[in-house]
Amino acid sequence: MLQMLGKGVIDLTVNGELRSVLAKPSDTLLTVLRTQLGLTGAKPGCENGDCGACTVLIDGWPIKACLTLAIEALGHEITTVEGLKDAPVQTAFIEQWGFQCGYCTSGFIMVCHALALIHPDATNEVLADWLQSNLCRCTSYEEIERAVRSIITT
Amino acid sequence: MILIDFEYYKPDTVQAAVELYQQLTIQAKQPLFYSGGTEIITLGRVGKLYTGAVIDIKGIPECNVLEIKNDQLIMGAGVSLTRLAEANLFPLLTESAGRIADHTSRGKITLGGNICGNFIYREAVLALLASDSIVTIASENGCRTVPIMEAFYERLQLAAGELLVQVATDATYLSLPHRGVKKTRMDRIGYPLVSMAALRINNRLQVAFSGVCAFPFRSLKLEHELNNDGSHETRIANALQHFPAPIVDDVEGTSAYRKFVLKNTLEDTLTHFEGV
Numbered sequence: 001m002l003q004m005l006g007k008g009v010i011d012l013t014v015n016g017e018l019r020s021v022l023a024k025p026s027d028t029l030l031t032v033l034r035t036q037l038g039l040t041g042a043k044p045g046c047e048n049g050d051c052g053a054c055t056v057l058i059d060g061w062p063i064k065a066c067l068t069l070a071i072e073a074l075g076h077e078i079t080t081v082e083g084l085k086d087a088p089v090q091t092a093f094i095e096q097w098g099f100q101c102g103y104c105t106s107g108f109i110m111v112c113h114a115l116a117l118i119h120p121d122a123t124n125e126v127l128a129d130w131l132q133s134n135l136c137r138c139t140s141y142e143e144i145e146r147a148v149r150s151i152i153t154t
Numbered sequence: 155m156i157l158i159d160f161e162y163y164k165p166d167t168v169q170a171a172v173e174l175y176q177q178l179t180i181q182a183k184q185p186l187f188y189s190g191g192t193e194i195i196t197l198g199r200v201g202k203l204y205t206g207a208v209i210d211i212k213g214i215p216e217c218n219v220l221e222i223k224n225d226q227l228i229m230g231a232g233v234s235l236t237r238l239a240e241a242n243l244f245p246l247l248t249e250s251a252g253r254i255a256d257h258t259s260r261g262k263i264t265l266g267g268n269i270c271g272n273f274i275y276r277e278a279v280l281a282l283l284a285s286d287s288i289v290t291i292a293s294e295n296g297c298r299t300v301p302i303m304e305a306f307y308e309r310l311q312l313a314a315g316e317l318l319v320q321v322a323t324d325a326t327y328l329s330l331p332h333r334g335v336k337k338t339r340m341d342r343i344g345y346p347l348v349s350m351a352a353l354r355i356n357n358r359l360q361v362a363f364s365g366v367c368a369f370p371f372r373s374l375k376l377e378h379e380l381n382n383d384g385s386h387e388t389r390i391a392n393a394l395q396h397f398p399a400p401i402v403d404d405v406e407g408t409s410a411y412r413k414f415v416l417k418n419t420l421e422d423t424l425t426h427f428e429g430v
Contacts, residue, residue: 027412055258069191
């Protein structure tokens with residue numbers, strides 16, 4: 001049985017690398033990624049699972065890192081925005097002007113990246129369903145939608 | 155940042171989980187079973203929940219099952235709502251649970267967590283109530299299997315230390331004519347004014363609601379009225395006499411508005427299944 005009774009070292013697979021972090025059982029993945037690994041792409045917005053600015057991928061699926069304990073991610077593949085290397089979605093966001101202040105952008109990029117891989121032929125309903133997981137206070141969302149539509153096939 | 159410190163355990167078996175709960179209780183650690191954990195984390199962050207230990211059930215194979223076996227759909231309590239939706243083995247459940255929170259959050263929210271959590275809506279239970287599903291509950295005394303209509307009253311009635319392991323739905327129900335509806339005040343994502351899961355079996359409607367009263371419910375007396383003869387208007391008016399509690403009046407909507415939305419939802423539902 002896996003157990004973690006207090007602060008200790010856990011090994012997480014982040015962006016393809018095995019990384020050791022010192023964490024408490026109650027530390028969220030968001031906190032650990034930012035403070036222990038310096039991966040500050042995932043942002044603390046609401047820290048309540050509402051805004052999506054903290055979105056990362058776990059085993060290829062979008063997950064809100066503020067709603068995930070670091071210890072829960074043990075044994076899984078974690079991908080942060082820093083782990084994307086010129087992914088089509090990143091180019092699309094630049095070309096379509098899909099950001100202003102950029103604070104929500106990493107979260108949106110992770111969701112859109114996963115959507116394009118999991119549902120490359122996403123219908124409008126699927127696209128809307130996925131994108132409603134993230135909030136942006138700067139843009140009108142149209143640019144973000146154009147960016148993700150430019151990389152899916154419908 | 156969660157304001158409380160707690161221990162984390164991830165047992166491999168149901169028996170280990172329930173025994174561990176008892177041990178931690180004796181140690182005064184006020185343990186909680188942890189599935190998706192979204193409620194524990196969000197309430198812990200604002201200091202509205204205390205626990206000295208969480209028992210993560212996601213390492214228990216029975217809690218991660220999602221399969222059709224022996225003419226039953228077996229769903230583990232640890233299965234995420236996203237996984238349920240992507241498999242879409244039970245379309246009514248996909249519809250009624252598919253509007254809980256948002257898509258990314260549903261990748262963390264689990265079937266058992268939503269049903270057993272403290273938030274009053276518990277919309278994942280609606281399709282299960284409507285489909286006469288069965289729940290398997292574990293305790294230190296072993297496992298028991300109970301019809302959900304007997305085990306669920308306002309919430310799943312679990313004694314301290316009991317763990318929801320699985321839910322089973324007869325495969326007959328999976329492909330029945332059905333309708334899942336969620337009405338919110340404004341946005342697509344939000345708490346429900348009215349959330350409903352309905353299916354039609356043997357020319358009779360079976361229907362469960364959330365958001366209308368302070369808890370999800372399925373009322374056989376209400377169904378009797380909806381399945382009666384007569385105009386839609388008469389049947390709906392009679393059905394509204396059998397809600398188990400007052401209609402909620404809160405910031406999402408007044409009780410009068412909820413009643414208005416509910417009437418229209420029932421009218422649309424009867425029309426959907428029967429025509430005008």
